[in-house]
Amino acid sequence: MNEEKKFPRNVERRPGLRSGNPKWEHPPVRKDGRPPVRKENRKPDIEGMPPRRIALRVIRAVTEQGAYASLSLDRALENCGMIAADRRLASRLVYDTLDHLIWLDHVLGQVMAREDTDIKLRNILRLGACQILLEDRIPESAATNTCVQLCVETGMEGLKGVCNGILRNLVRKKEELVFPDPEREPDRADAIRYSVPEWLWIKLREHYGREEAGKILTRKESAESWTVRPNLTRLTDEAFELLLSKKVWDKEKADLPHAWKIRGAVDIARDADFTGGAFSIMTGGSMIACLAMDVKRGKQVLDCCAAPGGKTCYLAELMAGTGRVQAWDVHEHRTALIEAQARRLGLENVRPMVRDATKKREDLYQSMDAVLLDAPCTGLGMITEKPDIKLRVTEESLRELTQIQKTLLDSVCEYVKPGGILVYSTCSVLPEENEMQAEAFLQVHPEFQAVDLPETVPEKYRQYRKTGLQLLEYRDGVEGFYVCRFRRNRG
Numbered sequence: 001m002n003e004e005k006k007f008p009r010n011v012e013r014r015p016g017l018r019s020g021n022p023k024w025e026h027p028p029v030r031k032d033g034r035p036p037v038r039k040e041n042r043k044p045d046i047e048g049m050p051p052r053r054i055a056l057r058v059i060r061a062v063t064e065q066g067a068y069a070s071l072s073l074d075r076a077l078e079n080c081g082m083i084a085a086d087r088r089l090a091s092r093l094v095y096d097t098l099d100h101l102i103w104l105d106h107v108l109g110q111v112m113a114r115e116d117t118d119i120k121l122r123n124i125l126r127l128g129a130c131q132i133l134l135e136d137r138i139p140e141s142a143a144t145n146t147c148v149q150l151c152v153e154t155g156m157e158g159l160k161g162v163c164n165g166i167l168r169n170l171v172r173k174k175e176e177l178v179f180p181d182p183e184r185e186p187d188r189a190d191a192i193r194y195s196v197p198e199w200l201w202i203k204l205r206e207h208y209g210r211e212e213a214g215k216i217l218t219r220k221e222s223a224e225s226w227t228v229r230p231n232l233t234r235l236t237d238e239a240f241e242l243l244l245s246k247k248v249w250d251k252e253k254a255d256l257p258h259a260w261k262i263r264g265a266v267d268i269a270r271d272a273d274f275t276g277g278a279f280s281i282m283t284g285g286s287m288i289a290c291l292a293m294d295v296k297r298g299k300q301v302l303d304c305c306a307a308p309g310g311k312t313c314y315l316a317e318l319m320a321g322t323g324r325v326q327a328w329d330v331h332e333h334r335t336a337l338i339e340a341q342a343r344r345l346g347l348e349n350v351r352p353m354v355r356d357a358t359k360k361r362e363d364l365y366q367s368m369d370a371v372l373l374d375a376p377c378t379g380l381g382m383i384t385e386k387p388d389i390k391l392r393v394t395e396e397s398l399r400e401l402t403q404i405q406k407t408l409l410d411s412v413c414e415y416v417k418p419g420g421i422l423v424y425s426t427c428s429v430l431p432e433e434n435e436m437q438a439e440a441f442l443q444v445h446p447e448f449q450a451v452d453l454p455e456t457v458p459e460k461y462r463q464y465r466k467t468g469l470q471l472l473e474y475r476d477g478v479e480g481f482y483v484c485r486f487r488r489n490r491g
Contacts, residue, residue, distance in 0.1 A: 050082050051090035052127065052146045053153070058094045059123050062388050069098055069388040097130040099219050099387035103195040104129045107177055111169040121159055124150050128167045133174060140171045190214070196390050200380075207431050215474040216429055219384040226268060226281050229258045231345050232317035235278060243273060255460055255477070256287050277345045282310050285381065285471055285481025288461060289374060289425040290314045292469075292485050294454040297322045299369040304357040304412045307334035309341035309350075311374060316347045328355040358407050365414050366488075370421040373412050375405045377426035377433050381480025384473060402432050409441050413448065413486075422448065422486040427479055429472065434482035438467045441486075448486040 054076045061067035073094055077087055097104065104126050109115060117125070124147050131143035144167040151160040180189040190210065191198040194217040204213035230240035237258055244251050250263040259282075268274060268281065290311050295301055295318050303312045306327035316325045327342075327350055329335045335352045342350040355361075357373075378393045378401060379386065409424060416422050424441070426433050442450060453462045453469060461469060461476060468484025 046146055046149050048089075048142055048146055049149060050080070051086040051093065052150060054080060054082070054090040055093035055097070056123060056127055056150055056154075058090075059097055059127060060120070062098060063101075063123060063391070064119055066392070068386075069094060070386060092135075093127060093130060095219075095387060096134055097126050098391065100130065100134060100195045101126065101387075101391060102197070103192055104133075106179070106192050107133065107170070108166070110177060111173055112166055118156075118159075120154055121151070121156060121163065124154070124156075124163060125166055128163070129170060132167065132170055144168060144171070194218070197394075199395055200390065200393070203430060203432075208429075212472075216472060216480065217383065218474070219387065220474075225261050225263045226265065227254055227256075227259050227261055227284055227287070228279050228281055229256075229260070229287070229314070230279050231277055232258065233321045233346065240279065243278060254284070255458055256284055257291070257456070257458075259284070259287060275344065280310065280313065280341075280345070282314065283481075284476075284478030285425075285427060285483075286311050286374070287314065288457055288469070288471070288478070288481065289372065289423060289483050290318065291456040292423050292425075292453050292483050293318075293370045293372055293421060294456050295319050295323075295370055299323045300367065301325045302364075302368045302371045302412070302415055303327045304371065304373045304408065305329065305375060306352070307331070307337050309338035309352070311372060312338055312350055312352075313341050313345050313347055315372070316342070316350050317345070319349065321347060321349050323349055325350050327352045328357055330354070330356045358404070358411055360411050360414060362414075366417050366420075368415045368420060369417055370423070371412050371416050372423050372425070373408055374425045375408055375433075377401055377405070377428040378430060379427050381427040381429050381471075381473070381482075383429075383480070385479065398430070398432060402437065405433060405437055406440065409437070410444070413441075413445060413488075416448075416488045418488050418490045420488050422488070423483065424468070424486070425481065425483045427481050429470070429480040429482075434470060434484075435467050438484040438486075442467075447489050449489065451485050451487045453483070453485055 058069060058072045058076055061072040062069050073091060077090065080087070082090070108122075108125055108129055127150075128143050128147035131138045132140050135143075144164060147167060148160045148164050151157065151163045180192060182189040187198055187202055187205070190205070191201040194201060194214060196217060201213070204216060208216065230237065235243065240258070240260075244260060244262070247262075247265075249265045251260050254261050265271070273279060274281075293301070293315060295315055297319055299319060300323060301315055301319070303315065303325060306312045307329040309327060312325055312327040319325070327338045329338065329352075332354050335354045338350070338352040342352065378398060379389050380393065383389050405426070413422055424438060428434060438450065442448060450467055453465055461471065464470060468482055471478055471481040471483075473480050
């Protein structure tokens with residue numbers, strides 16, 4: 001295979017009475033009321049089916065129902081009864097299939113007679129192709145046989161021969177697969193290579209260059225980790241380090257104040273110290289956005305799009321429980337998440353409210369010392385952790401989001417006092433949502449100016465600031481994130 005062909009790599013029984021007749025006089029019954037299956041006639045499960053069932057269920061939820069992969073996978077794995085190795089396999093198959101979906105569809109198109117394959121069958125074929133082409137530890141026969149069984153289990157027994165034929169054809173022809181010529185169709189070739197929509201590849205390539213755009217899109221296999229920080233109203237950094245030393249987790253100090261990176265934690269959200277409010281889980285980019293606010297004790301602060309409340313609570317802790325942080329969200333059920341966070345952490349200076357930040361509140365004009373707008377965005381800065389994002393974002397959704405961002409900025413900036421701070425942030429890497437949005441804001445609002453990030457943000461990150469700070473995962477070790485700090489002029 002040449003270089004262009006490669007890709008970075010239950011029946012409940014009631015006891016019956018027996019006579020001389022071997023048949024049941026009082027047959028066992030199932031919970032669902034259907035006739036029982038005699039144990040000696042049951043077919044044994046094909047080895048490896050449980051993780052593949054889970055994987056297919058999640059892939060279908062994402063591609064057929066628009067569900068979020070991480071949430072769907074968490075629900076599917078909860079109380080699934082699988083051993084750890086099978087849980088890991090299910091997770092890997094989900095994320096590898098979704099991450100390479102466009103590439104897999106290109107490959108499958110070369111071994112299928114029809115392009116308009118039923119979506120249920122196509123998802124089984126995608127899962128099979130992922131195992132055949134991207135999973136070195138899975139035998140091709142196991143990939144094919146389990147996918148054929150999945151056809152039966154999903155009500156497509158009549159298509160199991162088609163599935164078998166396509167996947168066996170793929171096995172035979174995998175060394176003959178053809179990809180776009182990078183000389184004649186460079187953007188199409190790269191879009192398929194990185195498995196992203198071509199329009200999205202072009203935007204990234206035009207802004208970052210081909211090499212850096214590729215790095216932004218390359219997913220790295222690494223042990224699952226979390227960034228954690230202490231509840232600053234309860235623990236000093238030293239006390240938190242001592243608490244962590246008693247855990248069996250792997251841990252190392254992060255390049256951010258108070259923060260540690262941990263690995264090997266199982267069900268961390270059920271950890272007694274976490275539920276007791278001793279610490280929080282928070283991404284690096286979100287921490288930097290809060291540090292950019294440089295909040296002081298006793299100040300009045302507004303977090304405009306605050307759910308689920310991680311940044312709100314960090315700001316409240318940075319103010320040592322003094323002052324007030326208003327935390328807005330447009331949805332009541334999401335505002336309840338903020339309330340739960342503040343309650344867990346014992347924070348009395350948080351005020352969650354159901355409010356639409358696009359609607360101006362004249363009674364609050366110039367009343368806030370600092371305002372944080374972590375705006376709705378494409379989320380493309382999380383693309384390597386959440387590959388289903390690139391399957392969901394469209395050119396139209398990008399246009400809609402940039403307009404929402406502009407409307408939010410025009411609205412919430414009114415609440416900043418003279419000399420006060422407005423921080424705009426997104427978890428995106430697209431200039432339309434970031435630098436271009438910040439520059440357009442300054443054109444319309446000359447009463448604001450972009451200012452340097454405070455020293456609360458480590459110099460390691462501040463060095464990349466232009467109009468704002470664009471963080472990139474491959475370079476900075478945190479999710480792709482944008483932060484811009486504005487100050488309202490005095491007088």
